[in-house]
Amino acid sequence: MPIEKVCSVAAHGKAIERMRISHDNTMLFTAARDGSLMINEIKDRDPRGMAGARKFEVANFSEEILTEKIEMDWYDNQIDSL
Numbered sequence: 001m002p003i004e005k006v007c008s009v010a011a012h013g014k015a016i017e018r019m020r021i022s023h024d025n026t027m028l029f030t031a032a033r034d035g036s037l038m039i040n041e042i043k044d045r046d047p048r049g050m051a052g053a054r055k056f057e058v059a060n061f062s063e064e065i066l067t068e069k070i071e072m073d074w075y076d077n078q079i080d081s082l
Contacts, residue, residue, distance in 0.1 A: 011038045017066065031066050 012032035020029045021042070028040040 012036055033068060035066070
């Protein structure tokens with residue numbers, strides 16, 4: 001896609017750590033260092049683009065919990081001191 005056609009959205013206060021697209025390519029999930037999670041809908045400009053897409057059930061919640069590295073380091077230090 002040409003860079004001129006890409007939209008820019010200011011959504012996170014700090015750097016993005018993770019980006020994922022849903023299994024059916026309709027949602028974009030981004031998680032940042034500021035602890036925010038943004039969910040964006042992906043829309044195809046060509047109405048025929050999603051016509052052949054299969055329908056899926058809603059995905060379950062993730063087992064992964066996002067946290068800052070400094071907090072994880074603190075927990076590691078606490079465990080090591082025990």
